[in-house]
Each structure stands twice: as structure tokens, then as C-alpha cells.
Amino acid sequence: MDSTFNPPASETDAITDLRSAIARLEKRSGHIRSTNHPVDPHAELAGVYKRIGAGGTVMRPTRKGPAMIFETVKGYPGSRVLVGLMADRQRVAHMLDCKAEDLAQHMGRAVEKAIPPVEITGDAPCQEVVHLASDPGFDLRRLLPAPTNTEQDAGPYFCLGLLLGSDPDEGHSDVTIHRLCVQGRDELSVFFAPGRHIDAFREKAEARGEALPVTINMGLDPAILIGACFEAPTTPFGFDELAVAGGLRGRPVELVRAKAVDQRSIARAEIVIEGEILPNVRVREDQNTNTGHAMPEFPGYDGPANPSLPVIKVKAVTMRHGAILQTLVGPGEEHTSLAGIPTEASIYNACERALPGFVKNVYAHTAGGGKLLAVLQVHQRSAGDQGKARQAAIIALGVYREVKNVIIVDEDVDLFDSDDVLWAMQTRYQGDIDTIFLPGVTGHVLDPSQSPDYNASIPGKGITCKTIFDCTYPWKMKKHFERAPFRDVDPTPFAPDLFPKA
Structure with missing residues (x-):
């Protein structure tokens, strides 16, 4: 479609x-x-x-x-x-x-x-x-x-x-x-x-x-x-x-x-x-x-x-x-459409007010039912923007309390393509320096992992550890993370059945 x-x-x-x-x-x-x-x-x-x-x-x-x-x-x-x-x-x-x-x-x-x-x-x-x-x-x-x-x-x-x-x-x-x-x-x-x-x-x-x-x-x-x-x-x-x-x-x-x-x-x-x-x-x-x-x-x-x-x-x-x-x-x-699209709009509006033009798009991923997982696509323009990426993630967690995990990607990553997001995680992420934990924060009672039975450090049901995964490249290494530049060709004449005209 x-x-x-x-x-x-x-x-x-x-x-x-x-x-x-x-x-x-x-x-x-x-x-x-x-x-x-x-x-x-x-x-x-x-x-x-x-x-x-x-x-x-x-x-x-x-x-x-x-x-x-x-x-x-x-x-x-x-x-x-x-x-x-x-x-x-x-x-x-x-x-x-x-x-x-x-x-x-x-x-x-x-x-x-x-x-x-x-x-x-x-x-x-x-x-x-x-x-x-x-x-x-x-x-x-x-x-x-x-x-x-x-x-x-x-x-x-x-x-x-x-x-x-x-x-x-x-x-x-x-x-x-x-x-x-x-x-x-x-x-x-x-x-x-x-x-x-x-x-x-x-x-x-x-x-x-x-x-x-x-x-x-x-x-x-x-x-x-x-x-x-x-x-x-x-x-x-x-x-x-x-x-x-x-x-x-x-x-x-x-x-x-x-x-x-x-x-x-x-x-x-x-x-x-x-x-x-x-x-x-x-x-x-x-x-x-x-x-x-x-x-x-x-x-x-x-x-x-x-x-x-x-x-x-x-x-x-x-x-x-x-x-x-x-x-x-x-x-x-x-449910992802019903809950997730308003989540995206709320996060996008809040980020735009705080960091104009920096967050390009937001996807409340279907794996979290539109509530638990947000993917943020950002546009880095300077070394200082690395801090903005993490600030945007914190804004996302603040504006929508039920979000549990936030993944940040660059604008060359298709945030709606899970394979592309996971690719960014494999090549632009190191767990020990690119992961931020925020324990003991209000989440959602319907996530069965958000309970003291799952983790004794959780004081009550619906409280969770929130996590930010920064999968953006370091600005100083930008040239090392340029994706292979394929020619942009219209495929319609070669496979019209796969690319019908709108």
C-alpha cells in the first residue's frame, strides 16, 4: 500500500x-x-x-x-x-x-x-x-x-x-x-x-x-x-x-x-x-x-x-x-494506531517547543502497543546536538508517562522500519556509554514486568525502569557513518506491478 x-x-x-x-x-x-x-x-x-x-x-x-x-x-x-x-x-x-x-x-x-x-x-x-x-x-x-x-x-x-x-x-x-x-x-x-x-x-x-x-x-x-x-x-x-x-x-x-x-x-x-x-x-x-x-x-x-x-x-x-x-x-x-499516533503527536509537539526543528519525527512502535516504545528521529547539526538528542528522549518520557523505552536514531534511519532501527542499534550504539537508565518511574500497570514480583527493587505495580537507547552517531565521527550512496532511480518502468501509480 x-x-x-x-x-x-x-x-x-x-x-x-x-x-x-x-x-x-x-x-x-x-x-x-x-x-x-x-x-x-x-x-x-x-x-x-x-x-x-x-x-x-x-x-x-x-x-x-x-x-x-x-x-x-x-x-x-x-x-x-x-x-x-x-x-x-x-x-x-x-x-x-x-x-x-x-x-x-x-x-x-x-x-x-x-x-x-x-x-x-x-x-x-x-x-x-x-x-x-x-x-x-x-x-x-x-x-x-x-x-x-x-x-x-x-x-x-x-x-x-x-x-x-x-x-x-x-x-x-x-x-x-x-x-x-x-x-x-x-x-x-x-x-x-x-x-x-x-x-x-x-x-x-x-x-x-x-x-x-x-x-x-x-x-x-x-x-x-x-x-x-x-x-x-x-x-x-x-x-x-x-x-x-x-x-x-x-x-x-x-x-x-x-x-x-x-x-x-x-x-x-x-x-x-x-x-x-x-x-x-x-x-x-x-x-x-x-x-x-x-x-x-x-x-x-x-x-x-x-x-x-x-x-x-x-x-x-x-x-x-x-x-x-x-x-x-x-x-x-x-491499538497502536489509536494510542500510538496521539502519543507521537504529544511528544513531537513538546520537543518542537523545547528544541525547534531538532526532532524530525516520532513513532510509537507497535511492539509497545503504541505506548511502551518510542522511536525519535533527530537531525544533528553540530557537536552540541548530541546532548539535545538525549534531552529530547527525556522530554518524551516526561510528556507521556506510559512510555517505557526510547530509541533515538539519526535522520538517515527510517524510524518506521524496525530492521533499519535495529541496524542503527548494531552499528551506532555501545551499551555501556549509550544507555541511560531512569529507575523507579511511573509506567503502566498492564505491563507484567512492571511489578515487584519481576524485580524486587520495584516498589509497586506499574512502576518501572525507563531506558534511553542513544543510537545516533557521534558528531565528530560523522563521516565514518555515511550510508552507501545508491543512485535514486524510478523503478516503475522495470516493475510496474510492484509500484503502481497513485
């Missing part, structure tokens, strides 16, 4: 929701396909896509491939499930109207030019069909085909549900993606990693003995999902990440009042679950299965079920006619 520039969309090709995103991809060969072959949402759907297009940290064999729409889901007549929409960097760039290698800068500009969401009145697509939980026949387990990714999952999960909640004191809203396990006919458990803003809202409400009204929005314009994955300090407490999607699209995200709770829904979502996070109520994540496991997470492991999670009491489900349930395979390439 090529990485040629995608010109800004025309009005007829503009992406305003999930369906218009799918329509654009359908015009581009190899990026999306559908199947009518019946699929079981329990383990089979994820197992199929693991082989076809999951990529990322999924256990091999896997590959990057097209997004897939499963048109026939066993036990759910009329339901459709989409997986892998953002499981390819080229595909994300095409939907965001930029080059794949420019995504960090493109996203960074959207943060600087954020446009807040607006509330609309009247009919909204997400409320064409309304199911109230008070109805006798309501059962979330039969209404929506939430996939179970593996046989040992705690239960079915909504993996791309964008939770929207508001600060009960200040009134500002926040959106984040969390793992949501279906626990009963009208109950979900929600896992909050430490530091999440909606969890802070929940704690405020709970301290007063009150429920926190929320909506779970699924099937969205990809700009909304990827914009929602920015974190502090890029989007500090009180910053509404929906404004990033506004900056990406050049128009505000539209919201509408929910039907059954005092909250807002994303107006053009495919499916919205309305509910309340109950105060002082907790459930064991695997209470229905007793597997001891949760679900596959971004590092590639199926972690332990949480013994005590908050509960969302569902009040209603609203949806579009012919709604599409969107999901992802937890450790796959789609």
Missing part, C-alpha cells in the same frame, strides 16, 4: 461518521472487505481477524490486513460487526487526509487548533431506534453481539466504547476508551487505569453517594476515536478531547441529549449505551465465568481478571437503523 499524499476530502467525500469512513475505504483497494459467512462472536470472530489483519503484539501467525465487516453474526439476526478499521497506518492517514509519515505532525496541529463540540436539538441518527432497560424483554446480552476475544476471557467485551462523562462539580466533560465487560442484562463492569479523568469524576460523585451518568458511544468517525486517546499533559484535566476531532475535521463534533440519563451522546454514533456508574458498588470481572482472566490487552497478554470493578447500570440503548458494532482485537495494530 502506498503512502502518497491524500488531498483534503471534497464535500462529497467528507467523513462525518463511521459510514462515510467505510464508504471512502471501499473506493481504495485492499483496505476493507465484508463477509456473509456466519461467525460466532464468542472467540471465533477475533480468531478469524487475528489471522487476517490484527497485527501488532498478537501472537504469530498474524498480519496487517484489511478491516472486516462481519455481516452474519450467529445469534444476532441483522447485526453487523466491524473490526480493524484503524489497524493500518496507511488506512488511518487516508481517513485523516494526510501522509502516513506525517500523522504525528497532523495530529499535533489538530490539538493546537481544537474546536469544541456543540450540542444539537431534535432528531439525531444515534437515536433512530431506542431500547429502554425498563422494558421487560430488555437484555444487553441478546441485543448487541459483544465479542469474547479468547476462550478464557472474563466475558463478552465492548472494546471500542467511548465513555463520555462529566465532572459533577465543574461540569466539563471527558471521553476515554475503557474495557467494558457485559455482566448481566443491564450491567457492565468498567476498568479504569490509574489517572483516568472519568474515574476522577466517578470518585467525586461516589463521595457524595451519587451515581455518575455516562454514555458509551460506539461506531464513530475515526477522528473522534483517535482524538480521544490523547492524555495529560497534552490534554490536561478539563480538556475535552472531542475538540481534537473538531480540529482534525475543521468542524465541531455534534452531541445530543441522551434519552434516559442526564448526559450527552455523540449524535452520529452507530450505537449508544446510556447508563450510570453506581456509587459504592463493585463486581469481580470474571464473576460469570471464573476464568481468572480478563481479556487480551495491548502488551499482548491476557491479564488477570480484576477482583473489584465499578458497575455501570444500563438505562437504555439507542442506535441507528442497521447499526454497526465496532470492535478491535485488543493487542492488535489498531
Whole structure:
């Protein structure tokens, strides 16, 4: 797939929701396909896509491939499930109207030019069909085909549900993606990693003995999902990440009042679950299965079920006619796009402010699920820039707390090509002088190595030793590190099938 520039969309090709995103991809060969072959949402759907297009940290064999729409889901007549929409960097760039290698800068500009969401009145697509939980026949387990990714999952999960909640004191809203396990006919458990803003809202409400009204929005314009994955300090407490999607699209995200709770829904979502996070109520994540496991997470492991999670009491489900349930395979390439591209933008913007023009690009590597490993490409211009390279790495660790390892390479290294990065490590790196250790720093609780059981010097889960690998050449030896200068020849006449014109 090529990485040629995608010109800004025309009005007829503009992406305003999930369906218009799918329509654009359908015009581009190899990026999306559908199947009518019946699929079981329990383990089979994820197992199929693991082989076809999951990529990322999924256990091999896997590959990057097209997004897939499963048109026939066993036990759910009329339901459709989409997986892998953002499981390819080229595909994300095409939907965001930029080059794949420019995504960090493109996203960074959207943060600087954020446009807040607006509330609309009247009919909204997400409320064409309304199911109230008070109805006798309501059962979330039969209404929506939430996939179970593996046989040992705690239960079915909504993996791309964008939770929207508001600060009960200040009134500002926040959106984040969390793992949501279906626990009963009208109950979900929600896992909050430490530091999440909606969890802070929940704690405020709970301290007063009150429920926190929320909506779970699924099937969205990809700009909304990827914009929602920015974190502090890029989007500090009180910053509404929906404004990033506004900056990406050049128009505000539209919201509408929910039907059954005092909250807002994303107006053009495919499916919205309305509910309340109950105060002082907790459930064991695997209470229905007793597997001891949760679900596959971004590092590639199926972690332990949480013994005590908050509960969302569902009040209603609203949806579009012919709604599409969107999901992802937890450790796959789609997580790298969602988490990693905002990580890149945050690091790039911070480095540009501190060291203008020095950091050329950033890649949140898929091996770290878009969170744990960052590759920085720098442009050395003098002997003093060797110190700048390491300063940039420290900035990266400071601006995104979940980054664990940073690799620095020169601008003649393709930071998106792992072989090229490892080549730089073999020829421009000496472990005893080019490695910097920062022990005892906050990391991510889902990395199983970040625990006292792994390393007794770690005081608590989610604390880690962060490492900088300086794989840049010494400035004084620059001439010894010049790569072989091949002639730049257009190969198209010699192999037109391998290099099709854009």
C-alpha cells in the first residue's frame, strides 16, 4: 500500500461518521472487505481477524490486513460487526487526509487548533431506534453481539466504547476508551487505569453517594476515536478531547441529549449505551465465568481478571437503523494506531517547543502497543546536538508517562522500519556509554514486568525502569557513518506491478 499524499476530502467525500469512513475505504483497494459467512462472536470472530489483519503484539501467525465487516453474526439476526478499521497506518492517514509519515505532525496541529463540540436539538441518527432497560424483554446480552476475544476471557467485551462523562462539580466533560465487560442484562463492569479523568469524576460523585451518568458511544468517525486517546499533559484535566476531532475535521463534533440519563451522546454514533456508574458498588470481572482472566490487552497478554470493578447500570440503548458494532482485537495494530499516533503527536509537539526543528519525527512502535516504545528521529547539526538528542528522549518520557523505552536514531534511519532501527542499534550504539537508565518511574500497570514480583527493587505495580537507547552517531565521527550512496532511480518502468501509480 502506498503512502502518497491524500488531498483534503471534497464535500462529497467528507467523513462525518463511521459510514462515510467505510464508504471512502471501499473506493481504495485492499483496505476493507465484508463477509456473509456466519461467525460466532464468542472467540471465533477475533480468531478469524487475528489471522487476517490484527497485527501488532498478537501472537504469530498474524498480519496487517484489511478491516472486516462481519455481516452474519450467529445469534444476532441483522447485526453487523466491524473490526480493524484503524489497524493500518496507511488506512488511518487516508481517513485523516494526510501522509502516513506525517500523522504525528497532523495530529499535533489538530490539538493546537481544537474546536469544541456543540450540542444539537431534535432528531439525531444515534437515536433512530431506542431500547429502554425498563422494558421487560430488555437484555444487553441478546441485543448487541459483544465479542469474547479468547476462550478464557472474563466475558463478552465492548472494546471500542467511548465513555463520555462529566465532572459533577465543574461540569466539563471527558471521553476515554475503557474495557467494558457485559455482566448481566443491564450491567457492565468498567476498568479504569490509574489517572483516568472519568474515574476522577466517578470518585467525586461516589463521595457524595451519587451515581455518575455516562454514555458509551460506539461506531464513530475515526477522528473522534483517535482524538480521544490523547492524555495529560497534552490534554490536561478539563480538556475535552472531542475538540481534537473538531480540529482534525475543521468542524465541531455534534452531541445530543441522551434519552434516559442526564448526559450527552455523540449524535452520529452507530450505537449508544446510556447508563450510570453506581456509587459504592463493585463486581469481580470474571464473576460469570471464573476464568481468572480478563481479556487480551495491548502488551499482548491476557491479564488477570480484576477482583473489584465499578458497575455501570444500563438505562437504555439507542442506535441507528442497521447499526454497526465496532470492535478491535485488543493487542492488535489498531491499538497502536489509536494510542500510538496521539502519543507521537504529544511528544513531537513538546520537543518542537523545547528544541525547534531538532526532532524530525516520532513513532510509537507497535511492539509497545503504541505506548511502551518510542522511536525519535533527530537531525544533528553540530557537536552540541548530541546532548539535545538525549534531552529530547527525556522530554518524551516526561510528556507521556506510559512510555517505557526510547530509541533515538539519526535522520538517515527510517524510524518506521524496525530492521533499519535495529541496524542503527548494531552499528551506532555501545551499551555501556549509550544507555541511560531512569529507575523507579511511573509506567503502566498492564505491563507484567512492571511489578515487584519481576524485580524486587520495584516498589509497586506499574512502576518501572525507563531506558534511553542513544543510537545516533557521534558528531565528530560523522563521516565514518555515511550510508552507501545508491543512485535514486524510478523503478516503475522495470516493475510496474510492484509500484503502481497513485
